[in-house]
Amino acid sequence: MEHKSAEDLERSGTRPVEASQDINHEDSRSSIYLEEFEDNSKVPKMGVLPIFWLFLTRFGIFAWGGPAAQIARLKEELVIKEGWITIARLNRVFSVYQILPGPEASEICMFFGCLAGGRLGGFAAGVGFILPGFIFMLIASYLYSIVGFGNIYVNASFRALQPMVAAMMCRAVHKIAEHAFIPQGSKTVNPFLVGYALFTALNNALRINWFISLGVYGLINMAVTRRYYIPAGIVFVLQYVGYGLYVHFKGVPSPLSFALGIAPTPDLPHLVSLGLVSGSLSFGGAFTAVPFIQAEAVLRGGWMPQQTFIDCIAIGSIIPGPLTMFSTFVGFYGGNVYGGLGHAFAGAVVITLSIFFPCFLFVIAGHRVLERLVRNKFLAAGFDGICGAVVGVIAIVACQLLKASVNFQGHGEILNEEQRYQLAAQNSLAAVIFVLTFAALYNFQYRFLIILLVIMGALAGQFLFV
Structure with a gap:
């Protein structure tokens, strides 16, 4: 047999x-x-409200420390202690959600909710997990809008936090690459996937839209896995032929070409579109939503300053829940710019709902269907190619955030010689903070390291930048 x-x-x-x-x-x-x-025989059958309360009080409120800490807590409580499913089953679930867009911890909560209470249970579990983070971010956004602009002490803390955020982004590039460059079912790095990241970074230098790179390298990897090397080579060459023709007839693309222009103004319909697109392309976790929102809100739309965008990522790093919750701040800020405080709260709600909608849809639509799709080698290869290209996108944005945080140019005011020296000294201090944070992220594995670093950075800013 x-x-x-x-x-x-x-x-x-x-x-x-x-x-x-x-x-x-x-x-x-x-x-x-x-x-x-x-075997899921030990999963308790629960109603919608008990599931919501379970994931709100046991996981949502205590979802500090980033996705690794959140998933570790879910594993400890529901798998090891209560035995809902086996560890092997959890690992299989996690491998599926690493490929699909959305924050993995939220998706795993929804998966457990589906096991205990069907689709409504999955919805309740997801809402219970992300609700505390949403409330915290909403309050933080409101307070930031009141005291954050022009307040010397608040600005000093965030001035210290900005290089720390850049260090977190750079560390995230490495973490995501560790998974993205090793395809499903393999234990070795795929050189093609590394190449997709490098050429996506090159395309960034040529100002080729990121979405073109994602689509091109997803198709190329689907062909490569079938050993259709000639069609793959043709697609690879065609992207640069098309770029050459574009340059010949219209000139070199502007930096605004990275964005689709889906949020030229931060009104509610455009914020919904921004959330849906970013949520649908957040392969590998929350950090992958950063480039797309930055491109639309900071580069193309111009309604959010780069420094403020970095600030909202810093806030998102210390509240409970997925880092994707930084989008709530973006919606609040954009709504406030567009229509005042009332519009701000509405903007925060709609962008949060829309950015989480894809992952809710994928999980609640049926995990088993997703597993079958991911096991399809042809489709899985497309996901792998996109994930490889996403690493290049995140790496470029990490470098941009690093440059903005350690090479701060002021707010456009004319500086005298003494002020220029002072600004140069502050930029040097920011560079030191980046190096120290980067070293700490690599050398310490403490669960609440990010929170401690942010608190220390906010305090240090009062002494370094006031």
Whole structure:
């Protein structure tokens, strides 16, 4: 009898037969493997409100420390202590959600909610998990709008936090690359995926729209995995032929070409569009939403200053919940710019709902369907190619944030010689903060390291930049 691996069993969806005298040793091992990956018999059946309360009080309120800490808490409480599913099953779930857009911790909460209460249970679990972070960010956005502009002490703290955010982004590039460059089912780095990241960065220098790069390298990787090297080469060359023709007839693209122009003004419909696009392309976690929102709000729309954008990422790093919640700040700020305080609260709500909508849709639509899609090698290769290209996008934005944080140019005012020397000294201090933060992120694995660093940075800013 042919021996089936755990993956083969899970793909086929077959259930082990009852024990009988003619079951051989291989069938027994297959049953063990199947139970390890499929047995959900210990999942309690719960109503919508109990699920909401569970994920609000046990996970949402305590979702500090970033996605690694959030997922570790879910694993400790629901898998190890209560045994809802096996660790092997959780690892399989996590591998699926790493490929799909959206914050993984939120998606895993929704997955557990679906197991306990169906689709409504998944919705309740997701809302319970992200609600505390949304409330915290909404309050922080309001306070920032009141005292954040022109307040010397608040600005000093955020001046110190900005290079720390740049260090977090640079560290995130490495973390995301560790997963993105190793395709599903493999344990080695795929050089093609590394190449997609490098050429996406090159395309950035040529001012080729990021979305073009994502689509091109997704298609190329689908062809490469089928060993269709000639079609892959043709697609690769065509992107630069098309670029050459564009330059010949219209000139070199402007820096605004990185954005689609979906949020030229921060009114409610445009904020919804911004959230949907960013949420749909956030492959690899929350940090991947940063480039797309920055391109629309800072570069193309111009309604949000770069320094303020970095500030909102800093705030998002210390509140409970997924970092994607920084979008709430963006919606609040944009709404305030467009129509005042009432519009600001509406903008915060609509962009938050829209940026989380794709991950809610993917998970609640059916995890098993997603698993089957991801196991399709052709489609999975497309996801892998997009993820590889996304690393290049994030790397470029990380460099841009680093430049903005350590090479601060003031607010456009004319500076005398003494003020220029003072600004240069502050930029040097910002560079030192970046190096120290970057070193700490690599050398310490403490669960609440990010929160401690942000608190220390905010305090240090009072002594360094006031």
